[in-house]
Amino acid sequence: MGSSGDDGYRLLNEYANGFMVSQVLFAACELGVFDLLAEAPGPLDVAAVAAGVAASSHGTELLLDTCVSLKLLKVETRAGKGEHTEQPGPRSKTPFLKKIEKLTGRGGIHLWSQLFGSVALHARSEGERLQFMQALQDVWSVNGRSVLTAFDLSGFPRMCDLGGWPGAVARSNEIGLQADLRVPILLPCVPGDFFKDPLPEADLYILARILHDWADGKCSHLLERVYHTCKPGGGILVIESLLDEDRRGPLLTQLYSLNMLVQTEGQERSPTHYHMLLSSAGFRDFQFKKTGAIYDAILVRK
Ligand SMILES: C[S@@+](CC[C@H](N)C(=O)[O-])C[C@H]1O[C@@H](n2cnc3c(N)ncnc32)[C@H](O)[C@@H]1O
Numbered sequence: 001m002g003s004s005g006d007d008g009y010r011l012l013n014e015y016a017n018g019f020m021v022s023q024v025l026f027a028a029c030e031l032g033v034f035d036l037l038a039e040a041p042g043p044l045d046v047a048a049v050a051a052g053v054a055a056s057s058h059g060t061e062l063l064l065d066t067c068v069s070l071k072l073l074k075v076e077t078r079a080g081k082g083e084h085t086e087q088p089g090p091r092s093k094t095p096f097l098k099k100i101e102k103l104t105g106r107g108g109i110h111l112w113s114q115l116f117g118s119v120a121l122h123a124r125s126e127g128e129r130l131q132f133m134q135a136l137q138d139v140w141s142v143n144g145r146s147v148l149t150a151f152d153l154s155g156f157p158r159m160c161d162l163g164g165w166p167g168a169v170a171r172s173n174e175i176g177l178q179a180d181l182r183v184p185i186l187l188p189c190v191p192g193d194f195f196k197d198p199l200p201e202a203d204l205y206i207l208a209r210i211l212h213d214w215a216d217g218k219c220s221h222l223l224e225r226v227y228h229t230c231k232p233g234g235g236i237l238v239i240e241s242l243l244d245e246d247r248r249g250p251l252l253t254q255l256y257s258l259n260m261l262v263q264t265e266g267q268e269r270s271p272t273h274y275h276m277l278l279s280s281a282g283f284r285d286f287q288f289k290k291t292g293a294i295y296d297a298i299l300v301r302k
Helices: 003-016 018-031 033-039 046-053 057-069 094-104 106-112 115-119 126-137 139-148 168-172 174-181 216-229 251-263 271-280
Strands: 073-078 081-086 158-161 204-208 235-240 284-289 296-301
Touching: 003 018, 018 033, 018 057, 018 251, 033 046, 033 057, 033 081, 046 057, 046 081, 057 073, 057 081, 057 251, 139 235, 139 296, 204 216, 216 271, 235 271, 271 284, 271 296
Parallel strands: 158 204, 204 235
Antiparallel strands: 073 081, 235 296, 284 296
8 A cells, every 4th residue: 555545544543543542641630640740759650650549550551651652741761660750831730631521521531432323323233343343454454464574474385364353464465465475375264262272283373463462371371372283383473563662652552552451451562572472482583573554573483
């Protein structure tokens, strides 16, 4: 897709995720993060903020890092630890936000979530639900090519798209695969539970947006299962949105990580975090590539 198509997709993505930004702002306000930092005698680290607002340290860390990317907070690293302060401006954002919130915040969010129902004349049918799910897969028509061409996959003739819907990533780029990569065989879709059922034999297992759904323990369990089924020389292509090593960006990936906190037990991870999970399961030759688009690629071999 040309750059104007990429820009159009980026813009749509920004609008579609805009609600996450306001939720970060209101959650930080409601928890009292801005008040705490405005009243503290100096910068506070994640543990101090989490204790001060009675929140989980993992969730607080994600929230604070995202606030930094949104320029709502500032961070300085001292002795390897991030210490947060409010951005200069009004002494605390809270009074202003409290007023805004009356108009657009919690109550507003509830009302706005009904916009579809208020505008549409009919409820969403099963067919529309399927179309909606299909639309979720459309990211691969934009980003599929960049992740599948990130590495030379020509040594992996049989590919299995684990947790694909069905085989969404690879199929979206079938033409690219055949023309550029000469990897023609995507194994047929088999129903099953990848945590319990025997996995299909393949040379390359694609795990696209799978690991980010799960906590580290479940990821390790799945990766160990793939390792035991995989033949030596085979591998895994992990497709995920990669966090920077300091976890302070990219903003969209931070928002996705908060989305995972809200909807799943998972999170977005940095390359080092994936390296730890994949190497503990036995995989070697870790390589990763930031594609510059939303999703990035990691390749490992057995
Ligand atoms: C976030 S979606 C990603 C889908 C696809 N790989 C993609 O990137 O478009 C997660 C997928 O994992 C599948 N899934 C979740 N738990 C599973 C399990 N235990 N066994 C097999 N598939 C599972 C879901 O059905 C869903 O299709």
